[in-house]
Amino acid sequence: MDARIKSAHDGGAYGDVGDRNDRLSGDTPMTLLETRDLTIRFGGHVAVNSVSCTFRPGELTAIVGPNGAGKTTYFNLISGQLRPSDGSILFDGADITQLSAPLRTRAGLGRAFQLTNLFPNLSVEENVRLAVQSQSGVHYDMLRPWMTRRDLIARADAILDKVALGGRRNVAATQLSHGDQRKLEVALMMALEPKVFMFDEPTAGMSIDEVPVVLNLIAQLKQDLSKIILLVEHKMDVVRSLADRIIVLHNGQLVADGKPAEVIASPIVQEAYLGIAPGRSAA
Amino acid sequence: MMVLSGDPPRSRVLSIVLIVIIAALAVTPLVFPGAKAMNVATKICIFAALVASYDLLLGYTGSVSFAHTMFYGIGSYSVAIALYSMGPGWAAVATGIVIGLPLALLLALAIGLFSLRVEAIFFAMITLAVASAFLVLASQLSWLTGGEDGRSFQLPELLRPGTVLISKGVFGFELNGRVLTYYLIFAGSAAMILALLRVVNSPFGRVLQAIRENRFRAEALGFRTVFHLTYANCIAALVAASAGMLNALWLRYAGPDTSLSFAIMLDILLMVVIGGMGTIYGAIIGAAIFILAQNYLQALMSAASNAAADAGLPLLPGLLHPDRWLLWLGLLFIASVYFFPTGVVGRLRSIGRKPS
The missing domain is CATH 3.40.50.300 (P-loop containing nucleotide triphosphate hydrolases)
Incomplete structure (x- = not known):
């Protein structure tokens, strides 16, 4: 790879x-x-x-x-x-x-959309964590609490730091400024590797x-x-x-x-x- | 913490309310051994699990299903028919479970794969159609289901009210088959609610919330959402069918009015909304409030009406007359939806939180 x-x-x-x-x-x-x-x-x-x-x-x-x-x-x-x-x-x-x-x-094939296309009421971290989860092939695991997968959370946080959104990770995506939403959009694509x-x-x-x-x-x-x-x-x-x-x-x-x-x-x-x-x- | 799957109530008032409800349900047979109190407590237990499973669909994935009572009915009828035709015995109960759960699962799978590919409204319409057909089928196939009369049956020896396991002399209360059945239902419902709490807080459950938020984006992230939605539909159906089985065991009866009617579907919807969608905990609160109101509002109003009449107040005795209880029940629901648009749980959670 x-x-x-x-x-x-x-x-x-x-x-x-x-x-x-x-x-x-x-x-x-x-x-x-x-x-x-x-x-x-x-x-x-x-x-x-x-x-x-x-x-x-x-x-x-x-x-x-x-x-x-x-x-x-x-x-x-x-x-x-x-x-x-x-x-x-x-x-x-x-x-x-x-x-x-x-x-x-x-x-x-990773895609960042022109019109910002996020999960509006989920936190910034959760938006990226979902992308990381998909990339890791964790699709149907329903027996473990999500927070036990600390590796996924850590990877999401690392990506957020890269796009300078680390300080906003607990905010709902909809509350970000337009520019920050665009950055989050890019972060989602990067998380997909x-x-x-x-x-x-x-x-x-x-x-x-x-x-x-x-x-x-x-x-x-x-x-x-x-x-x-x-x-x-x-x-x-x-x-x-x-x-x-x-x-x-x-x-x-x-x-x-x-x-x-x-x-x-x-x-x-x-x-x-x-x-x-x-x-x-x-x- | 782990038993709650890392999703605690997140509000002190909510925690206290939940503990009070659960503790009250746990001690009901000891403190209120009367038939009415036991029936109400059982209904709260069963509906808490049933409503929680509906919350998995409505609150977490955002899909509206009208077929939830159908799965509830499949559970009820499969146990009832098995016990009716095979006679009381654990083999019959097992047969009912072995037939009922896979039947519910297959039907949910078929409905899901067929209709969850496209827009949500199509799923709602399909479930409505299938549930209506099932209701007609259940009342027409009299040789199997007993038609409108339903099926009454006897329970296995151990669960009968006459079976005394520990007589009153030992601990000061009697542990009979009825009480044992109650605790079976209590434990079964608790296990199902905890399992649902685990599912919604799993990586899978998180994807369900993502689909509710933005299905298009969830697809673009690589999630094949039709499978997630179908699995959620199957899990909800399995829990609903299990709740139906517990209901049949308690009533020793299964019929269209107690397990299949659309009136129950409406009750479930109201309980989800009152309790708070997308929380699971809301199911316990919604079921408790709704069923208590349904059963005790009339008595409460009768007392209030008499008190007002004794005090010589004008108008009030008429307004509070027990025959008007449905009016007050309706007003109660309108008020609760108006003042708690996010449900009781959503409201209690937002009180403690600082505005960000």
Whole structure:
């Protein structure tokens, strides 16, 4: 699980990581996640239109595009909240198109939602503890009191400290500020220890001084080269500083895919997205 | 602490009230050996367990079931029919248990897997339909269930009122079969409530609360919620069926009115709400308040009415006339729901807590 896997486009983007070639020798570049001709129609509207894309471990891909371009729908298809009308999703060598959302989570697809999606009346600690419990495979244990599993509580607390919510652990999730709820959302995903982290606008609606906490977390996760990070984000400065690769969705179609500098410079992106909305910072 | 699964009452007043109720139930046969007091105490014990199992569904998972009396009835009828047809004996009791519990379990499993996949309202509708069908079935299959008359039966020798185990001379009270049956019910109900307390405070029970809060998110965390909900439904059904068996043993009878009717379903709902949903302890308090009011309010009002008449007060004797007891019972419930929206337990717990 912890084995570092060499990235396919080894080189420039990771020039600072000197030891990466020693971590795993003789391994071929590998695709962990792939969507093939992924399509979903709602009535006559094609929200995601035949998107084929591969994602490799150690790569942070930013997904950009105007509002309504199908970014969140694309996420919902990958994490299983929606079933595609056409196409397939491959993960870790298996076709997961028919797998339910909980089973995809167990397989290693982690998701943080755009609209904060928590257990509002449970404590902050309990929110994360539930995620840790799921990750540990404790699903139907009904004979022991939950508090005897101190290991789960300790792991939850450690994650809360990482997202700087340790001091709020006994507060009900609904009483957190918006920014703290976003951090808790990220904490839930981290607790799942997924292979794929899917961030859907993690900094949306956050105050300016809270944004770095989340960005630092993402930057830390990036250090682990066995993970895929997918990031839907509107703030171009964030995308520029974090992304190894940008894909652009427009009207449900994949219109550009490449290194940040190339994609941002390409005419189609200038016209479809960046040209009209470079100044906006959040949805 | 461990016997309570790490979930103590968390309120001094609540602890005292619970201790008083449980102690009163424990000594009822010694202090109030009369038939009425014993019947009331037994009903409180059985309903505390029955309501606690309903709380597992309504309070912890948020699913509304109308089939709880059906499972209660399955338990009652299986013991009654077994004892009726096989004659009084422990083999018959065992047969009733061996048939009744798996039947309740299978039915709960089928209903759960069939209807808990989708929205909660569908589960409510399915349980309503199945429970109605079961009620009709029980009154139509006269050759098996005795129809509207139900089935009366005799208990095994040991549990009969005539069986004297320790005569009055030894400890100052008589331990007969009736008292033994009472303590059997008391212990059985206590064991079921403690088991439910363990379930709701287990890692599994925590997932149930998460599903109540946000089922979508629980799924996204990797919990296959349909199984959690189905298991909860099965556990609730097993406890309800067991409570039904205890009820049949006490009444020496099982019929539609004592175990299957929707009036009982309403009583259960009221007891959960009055006691406090999602607490388990609320079941004990709700059952005690409700059943005491149901049985003693009339007598209390009669006394109050007479006292008011003697004092020569206008209007009051009429208002407090015992025939109006249902009106006052209704007002009592409206008041309790209005003043304790989170139930008695929720209210008592929030008193001691500082506002954060």
